[in-house]
Structure formats: structure tokens, C-alpha cells
């Protein structure tokens with residue numbers, strides 16, 4: 001295999017869910033593709049990684065800081081829905097049942113994989129809740145992590161951490177299949193899970 005192809009295969013194989021075999025197939029596909037298409041792909045990768053950053057308020061990925069959701073005055077700033085990933089946020093927001101704000105953790109606590117509280121955006125959530133004087137800021141925090149072991153542990157940890165700040169902490173109902181991934185749940189299930197949330 002020529003060196004530039006080998007390098008391309010190596011880079012592609014670093015992506016999640018892509019093994020050596022798929023990487024090789026993709027590499028040969030790209031090499032055979034129209035030059036302009038490949039340039040467009042490369043430019044899209046560069047633009048996305050250069051221009052996208054984390055919103056300093058909700059930690060979601062955005063081009064503008066603060067992001068459009070954090071500046072949308074039609075969204076209730078007193079309710080924050082805490083999610084593990086930007087794709088979970090999209091899954092919940094697609095249904096349009098939740099009209100508050102969000103906070104993205106970027107992962108779940110996982111002692112087995114060495115993910116601790118400092119690896120997640122929990123400190124930013126605490127700061128966000130504490131920023132407003134008591135009674136004027138966040139009223140409720142809904143923790144919408146998946147009902148997996150890590151999702152439950154993360155919900156419990158966050159509840160313990162933010163309850164002393166005087167907010168109501170609730171957890172989405174377990175209408176989701178156990179161990180089920182939020183991002184793959186249908187809108188009716190997510191709506192039920194939100195409506196049936198229980199105070200922690």
C-alpha cells in the first residue's frame with residue numbers, strides 16, 4: 001500500500017466504530033471519488049473543528065457563544081435539562097415538548113472507565129445555578145441521563161451536588177427501556193419520560 005493511502009487508512013481507523021477494514025474501504029472510495037467532493041469533505045472537517053466551540057453557558061456545541069438556545073427568550077431560563085451529550089439534547093429537543101434550557105455534561109460518570117466528576121461539565125452547572133441570587137435564577141433541574149448504571153450514578157451525584165443550592169432536582173421517568181439510549185428513543189417515549197419526572 002502506498003504511504004499516503006496507508007496514512008489515510010490510519011487516520012480513518014481512529015474514528016469511533018471504524019475498524020481497519022472499513023477504513024481501508026473508505027480510503028479507496030475517497031481516492032476514486034471526484035476531487036472536488038474530497039476537497040469539500042476536507043473543508044467541512046476543517047470548518048466544523050475550527051468554528052465549533054462549546055457555549056460558555058450550556059456547554060453545547062455552537063458557532064456563536066452564547067448559543068442560540070441560551071439567548072432564546074422564549075425558552076424558560078428557570079428550568080434546566082441536564083443531558084450527557086449534544087445528541088441527547090437534539091433527541092429531546094426534536095419533540096418540542098421541553099421549552100427550558102439545557103446543560104451538556106459531555107459524558108457520564110464511569111469509575112470503570114476512569115471518568116470522574118472533573119471530567120464532566122458539572123462545575124459549570126454548579127456555577128450556572130449559583131450565579132443568580134437566590135429566588136431569581138434556576139428553579140428546577142431535570143436530569144435526563146439514560147437509565148444505565150452510569151446514567152443513574154451521574155444523576156445521583158449531580159442531585160447531591162446541586163440540591164444544597166436550593167433548586168428542585170428531578171429525574172426523567174424510567175419510561176425509557178433500561179439501559180436504553182436516549183438518542184434512539186422515539187418522541188412519545190421522551191415526552192412521557194419528561195412529563196413523568198420524579199423529584200429526587
Ligand SMILES: [Zn+2]
Nearest residue numbers: 055058067070
Ligand atoms: Zn448555550
